[in-house]
Amino acid sequence: xxxxxxxxxxxxxxxxxxxxxxxxxxAKRPSTTAELRKFRxxxxxxxxxxxxxxxxxxxxxxxxAGVSADSADPAVPAGYTYLGQFVDHDLTMDAxxxxxxxxxxxxxxxxxxxxxxxxxxxxxxxxxxxxxxIFYADDGVHLLVGRTAAVSGPPPVDxxxxxxxxxxxxxxxxxxxxxxxxxxxxxxxxxxDENLAVAQTHLAFIRFHNRVVDQLATGGLAxxxxxxxxxxxxxxxxxxxxxxxxxxxxxSPEVVEDVFTNGRRFFEVSAGYDSRYRGRWVQxxxxxxxxxxxxxxxYRLGHSMVREVYDWNRIFRTGTTTGLxxxxxxxxxxxxxxxxxxxxDGSLDDPESGSFERLPTNWIADFRRLYDxxxxxxxxxxxxxxxxGPGLNLTRRIDSRLVDPLRNLPLGSFGGRGTAPADIxxxxxxxxxxxxxxxxxxxxxxxxxxxxxxxxxxxEILHGLDGAVLDELTDPQREALTTNTPLWFYVLREAEFNGxxxxxxxxxxxxxxxxxxxxxxxxxxxxxxxxxxTLGPDPDTFRMVDLLLFAFxxxxxxxxxxx
Numbered sequence: 111x112x113x114x115x116x117x118x119x120x121x122x123x124x125x126x127x128x129x130x131x132x133x134x135x136x137a138k139r140p141s142t143t144a145e146l147r148k149f150r151x152x153x154x155x156x157x158x159x160x161x162x163x164x165x166x167x168x169x170x171x172x173x174x175a176g177v178s179a180d181s182a183d184p185a186v187p188a189g190y191t192y193l194g195q196f197v198d199h200d201l202t203m204d205a206x207x208x209x210x211x212x213x214x215x216x217x218x219x220x221x222x223x224x225x226x227x228x229x230x231x232x233x234x235x236x237x238x239x240x241x242x243x244i245f246y247a248d249d250g251v252h253l254l255v256g257r258t259a260a261v262s263g264p265p266p267v268d269x270x271x272x273x274x275x276x277x278x279x280x281x282x283x284x285x286x287x288x289x290x291x292x293x294x295x296x297x298x299x300x301x302x303d304e305n306l307a308v309a310q311t312h313l314a315f316i317r318f319h320n321r322v323v324d325q326l327a328t329g330g331l332a333x334x335x336x337x338x339x340x341x342x343x344x345x346x347x348x349x350x351x352x353x354x355x356x357x358x359x360x361x362s363p364e365v366v367e368d369v370f371t372n373g374r375r376f377f378e379v380s381a382g383y384d385s386r387y388r389g390r391w392v393q394x395x396x397x398x399x400x401x402x403x404x405x406x407x408x409y410r411l412g413h414s415m416v417r418e419v420y421d422w423n424r425i426f427r428t429g430t431t432t433g434l435x436x437x438x439x440x441x442x443x444x445x446x447x448x449x450x451x452x453x454x455d456g457s458l459d460d461p462e463s464g465s466f467e468r469l470p471t472n473w474i475a476d477f478r479r480l481y482d483x484x485x486x487x488x489x490x491x492x493x494x495x496x497x498x499g500p501g502l503n504l505t506r507r508i509d510s511r512l513v514d515p516l517r518n519l520p521l522g523s524f525g526g527r528g529t530a531p532a533d534i535x536x537x538x539x540x541x542x543x544x545x546x547x548x549x550x551x552x553x554x555x556x557x558x559x560x561x562x563x564x565x566x567x568x569x570e571i572l573h574g575l576d577g578a579v580l581d582e583l584t585d586p587q588r589e590a591l592t593t594n595t596p597l598w599f600y601v602l603r604e605a606e607f608n609g610x611x612x613x614x615x616x617x618x619x620x621x622x623x624x625x626x627x628x629x630x631x632x633x634x635x636x637x638x639x640x641x642x643x644t645l646g647p648d649p650d651t652f653r654m655v656d657l658l659l660f661a662f663x664x665x666x667x668x669x670x671x672x673x
Contacts, residue, residue, distance in 0.1 A: 554600025
């Protein structure tokens with residue numbers, strides 16, 4: 111599945127949902143091998159009536175017309191925006207799409223893979239698969255890492271950047287007749303190289319896996335047993351971090367606690383639960399599905415968390431005297447292999463332009479600016495504003511506004527290179543709202559009724575709380591919006607009234623899907639309830655900062671190699 115470009119959705123029991131030539135939602139039976147390969151979705155609530163294109167366009171323009179405030183209460187470090195994107199790609203990684211037709215059984219084609227939090231976007235189908243072994247070192251246990259490219263020349267080139275550094279870029283092909291082929295990251299999911307922040311997040315997980323391997327190897331494990339054990343350790347620590355660290359930052363902690371303590375009430379409920387629960391009952395071993403209400407609406411909360419500008423590292427930050435820019439969102443696209451071309455001298459939408467084929471060393475992330483290591487008692491890993499300039503970046507508050515660069519997405523981020531889409535089709539908000547039309551998504555009001563929740567009032571939908579201003583909508587458009595609110599917009603409005611965390615409809619959908627995705631993983635902290643993390647400060651604690659500290663050996667020169 112491509113992150114910003116899905117043209118159709120294969121929904122269980124409904125067929126292939128897409129647009130016809132008149133841009134109307136249609137459904138058809140999958141008829142080709144390619145269609146059978148598609149990632150499979152389910153529907154949690156009812157079908158809904160969809161707003162017309164004029165309303166979607168007006169709403170989309172309003173959503174990118176203002177700038178949200180930074181997260182304040184709680185203050186969420188900016189790295190969680192891109193951790194969330196990394197998780198999204200884990201949940202919707204279609205393993206069959208990467209396979210050759212002759213290597214996929216009929217059962218694989220019909221069943222697809224299940225959405226589970228098992229890091230298949232990191233591991234693919236494992237080191238024994240004839241295609242995916244290219245992601246692994248020769249030992250078949252470690253994952254490959256890449257090497258950055260030195261940046262040379264006269265000042266203002268920084269001396270720290272004038273060297274190749276191993277282990278700070280994704281592994282790249284280096285082969286092929288085109289620059290695009292040679293720049294391609296050797297990872298199972300190319301979407302994790304669509305912007306630099308998620309690419310560096312993926313790299314951190316590679317390093318985390320490799321450090322776990324090294325630790326386990328000292329106990330005598332080797333070969334396939336070592337890989338299997340390492341993967342299980344990595345996945346369970348990852349799930350624990352999501353459950354205890356990531357989810358409570360973006361979802362009402364009360365809802366998270368309820369779901370993980372008392373179980374799901376609406377999505378694929380475990381057999382034997384109270385009969386009042388509405389979810390389709392599932393038996394142990396049943397594959398999870400992916401609700402379109404989560405994928406197309408509720409989990410797109412992260413788009414509102416994106417900043418327009420980041421203090422990326424010591425070199426690319428605000429307040430420098432070198433004349434170099436800070437880490438703008440456009441530059442984070444530029445220095446990726448999927449949306450950009452890894453080069454300062456290339457054209458963003460031309461994959462064959464630019465002189466670099468690996469990440470320039472001066473664009474390595476300073477993780478101290480993306481995560482708050484004071485949470486782990488590591489004040490030595492906190493940026494000193496007097497010496498190093500602005501420090502920790504925070505996410506934008508979760509609300510109904512998106513930063514202006516998302517009005518004009520790079521063509522490469524949604525598979526649009528070589529095309530000339532209308533301006534509105536490069537608007538991320540419009541693309542999100544249009545996907546909902548394709549799948550006939552339920553409205554916010556319908557989902558509130560389905561989930562037994564009190565819906566937002568019309569005035570709350572129209573005016574929100576320091577969110578998108580809808581003054582440019584016509585009276586008929588406002589009436590249509592308040593009676594049939596697109597689910598994505600509704601979820602973001604809910605968050606405005608909850609301090610920037612998902613609440614109500616959005617909170618319930620996200621928490622229950624995460625719970626089911628952990629339950630359905632090959633390694634699962636839910637099916638192994640006595641398991642506790644061993645790589646954090648205590649048996650109950652493992653946060654993203656703990657993962658980074660372990661992955662980078664707790665060393666400042668690895669978490670921030672540019673100084």
